[in-house]
Amino acid sequence: MVDTDPSVAARVAAVTDEVAAHPHGRVPRELRRRQVLAVAEALFVERGYHQASMDELARRVGVSKPVVYDLVGSKEQLFHALMQDAADELGATVRAAVLAEQDPDRRLEAGARAFFGFVAGRRRAWGALMSGDEGPVTTAVGEIRRRQIELIAELLVATEPAGPHAPARFVDAVAHALSGAFEGLAAWWHHQPDVPLEVVAGLATVLVAPGLEALGGLDVDDFGTVVAPAATGAPAPAPGPTPGAGGPSPSHPQEDPTR
Amino acid sequence: MVDTDPSVAARVAAVTDEVAAHPHGRVPRELRRRQVLAVAEALFVERGYHQASMDELARRVGVSKPVVYDLVGSKEQLFHALMQDAADELGATVRAAVLAEQDPDRRLEAGARAFFGFVAGRRRAWGALMSGDEGPVTTAVGEIRRRQIELIAELLVATEPAGPHAPARFVDAVAHALSGAFEGLAAWWHHQPDVPLEVVAGLATVLVAPGLEALGGLDVDDFGTVVAPAATGAPAPAPGPTPGAGGPSPSHPQEDPTR
DNA sequence: ATCAGTAACCTACTCATGGTAGCCAACGCA
DNA sequence: TGCGTTGGCTACCATGAGTAGGTTACTGAT
Numbered sequence: 001m002v003d004t005d006p007s008v009a010a011r012v013a014a015v016t017d018e019v020a021a022h023p024h025g026r027v028p029r030e031l032r033r034r035q036v037l038a039v040a041e042a043l044f045v046e047r048g049y050h051q052a053s054m055d056e057l058a059r060r061v062g063v064s065k066p067v068v069y070d071l072v073g074s075k076e077q078l079f080h081a082l083m084q085d086a087a088d089e090l091g092a093t094v095r096a097a098v099l100a101e102q103d104p105d106r107r108l109e110a111g112a113r114a115f116f117g118f119v120a121g122r123r124r125a126w127g128a129l130m131s132g133d134e135g136p137v138t139t140a141v142g143e144i145r146r147r148q149i150e151l152i153a154e155l156l157v158a159t160e161p162a163g164p165h166a167p168a169r170f171v172d173a174v175a176h177a178l179s180g181a182f183e184g185l186a187a188w189w190h191h192q193p194d195v196p197l198e199v200v201a202g203l204a205t206v207l208v209a210p211g212l213e214a215l216g217g218l219d220v221d222d223f224g225t226v227v228a229p230a231a232t233g234a235p236a237p238a239p240g241p242t243p244g245a246g247g248p249s250p251s252h253p254q255e256d257p258t259r
Numbered sequence: 260m261v262d263t264d265p266s267v268a269a270r271v272a273a274v275t276d277e278v279a280a281h282p283h284g285r286v287p288r289e290l291r292r293r294q295v296l297a298v299a300e301a302l303f304v305e306r307g308y309h310q311a312s313m314d315e316l317a318r319r320v321g322v323s324k325p326v327v328y329d330l331v332g333s334k335e336q337l338f339h340a341l342m343q344d345a346a347d348e349l350g351a352t353v354r355a356a357v358l359a360e361q362d363p364d365r366r367l368e369a370g371a372r373a374f375f376g377f378v379a380g381r382r383r384a385w386g387a388l389m390s391g392d393e394g395p396v397t398t399a400v401g402e403i404r405r406r407q408i409e410l411i412a413e414l415l416v417a418t419e420p421a422g423p424h425a426p427a428r429f430v431d432a433v434a435h436a437l438s439g440a441f442e443g444l445a446a447w448w449h450h451q452p453d454v455p456l457e458v459v460a461g462l463a464t465v466l467v468a469p470g471l472e473a474l475g476g477l478d479v480d481d482f483g484t485v486v487a488p489a490a491t492g493a494p495a496p497a498p499g500p501t502p503g504a505g506g507p508s509p510s511h512p513q514e515d516p517t518r
Numbered sequence: 519a520t521c522a523g524t525a526a527c528c529t530a531c532t533c534a535t536g537g538t539a540g541c542c543a544a545c546g547c548a
Numbered sequence: 549t550g551c552g553t554t555g556g557c558t559a560c561c562a563t564g565a566g567t568a569g570g571t572t573a574c575t576g577a578t
Binding site: 025026027028029032063064065066067070 | 525526527528529
């Protein structure tokens with residue numbers, strides 16, 4: 001499933017061939033569009049969003065800018081479309097893997113494998129796009145992230161039917177945390193190519209599963225007390241130091257010697 | 260309450276006053292620089308990186324562009340400097356809070372409180388910068404993130420001295436995961452202003468602590484086998500059904516801060 | 519054949535914005 | 549009163565997104 005993707009470059013080559021088949025340089029709209037998308041993907045991966053100029057894209061495709069704009073709307077829309085595809089694929093992969101696993105206790109693991117498998121198949125692209133680069137990338141990345149979070153929330157609910165004790169209200173929060181943790185691990189893995197897929201996926205599972213388990217046994221209202229054991233009814237935490245808010249770092253704003 | 264930070268706007272006002280004190284428009288370099296930084300911070304928070312133009316910055320400060328460029332180098336350097344400051348402050352806050360906590364079992368919680376406290380104090384800024392927007396933001400955000408990860412790794416090591424069984428090699432991975440999880444939670448919290456600090460911090464702790472605990476009881480080489488029980492040699496640390504899921508904190512990891 | 523009408527493309531712009539070259543003026547000091 | 553240093557300015561360049569308006573080749577109906 002992962003190597004269904006002939007790697008960006010190969011896809012470009014394929015569509016380019018198809019285009020070359022057309023004699024007069026006049027290429028049907030849909031094909032041209034596919035070509036533009038393919039070349040754009042390669043370009044973005046290669047240069048990053050900002051360094052990739054629409055002029056260069058047009059040049060590589062072998063048409064003039066207005067053609068590109070007519071086909072894809074704008075640079076941002078173009079990028080968005082590409083991310084959309086990636087998100088679709090990732091989402092489908094993970095969802096399928098998780099739902100295919102019958103044992104609820106192993107679903108997390110299945111999801112982890114699928115996720116990191118996907119990332120592995122696109123190490124370059126993932127690294128180039130998710131971290132490091134610039135531009136409305138962040139917007140698009142935000143969207144891909146949002147969708148992952150939604151998916152995780154959905155799968156959480158599907159897997160662990162919210163009992164009266166389960167903090168259903170916080171599924172979203174948990175989904176955000178999981179998504180973040182996985183993304184973080186992916187970023188780490190990106191720089192540790194020698195670590196095998198099984199290990200990352202295993203690490204992720206080991207790290208996350210117990211927390212989920214523990215969470216299931218808690219009542220919603222426990223969180224506050226977990227941290228401030230003395231303040232169940234009244235919102236009167238303030239155990240000793242009470243870091244966070246004001247305590248530890250007196251932060252002297254205006255005197256800040258910004259250098 | 261949490262506004263130990265006079266909020267970006269106030270800081271601008273302060274430095275602006277200071278500038279106004281100087282009669283003939285001619286303002287000493289360092290002061291002007293501080294003004295530019297303050298105004299820039301406000302601008303970035305308000306507009307996001309890309310929408311904030313250097314022309315507008317110069318206009319707001321009341322000088323011409325070359326002056327701005329002379330003072331801060333470039334737009335990216337400017338942004339970088341601002342993020343640097345934020346990272347410094349966040350890092351110092353969290354580190355102090357964690358190290359101030361003597362009980363190793365509560366350090367995570369202390370860190371969580373500090374972290375979310377910081378975020379709360381800058382809800383707007385954090386939201387505007389960490390997610391959503393564009394530009395070399397990502398680069399800078401990447402840096403702030405990197406430093407948080409380093410810090411977490413450092414604190415992990417400091418708190419839970421790596422025994423022979425502790426997967427010291429993976430501290431970095433764990434740090435990445437934690438950073439991601441916290442960031443994810445922060446993003447979620449950003450849209451749930453009614454949730455009190457204690458609850459987010461508690462949630463984070465509950466979610467993360469058991470995993471760390473479980474991890475401490477595993478051997479490095481187990482990860483692979485955890486996921487694929489038949490894969491590696493033969494080490495079988497009670498694979499059972501699911502890794503840490505089986506029982507919350509099955510083994511009692513070391514708690515020997517003094518090594 | 520021919521003559522719309524349309525689909526694919528192009529040249530040549532505008533406009534916004536990051537960044538710079540080179541000039542000028544006020545202040546402090548001998 | 550000259551004179552260097554420092555703070556500042558006007559006017560410009562380069563790049564890159566996006567567009568206006570025209571042109572050529574292909575189609576299908578007369």
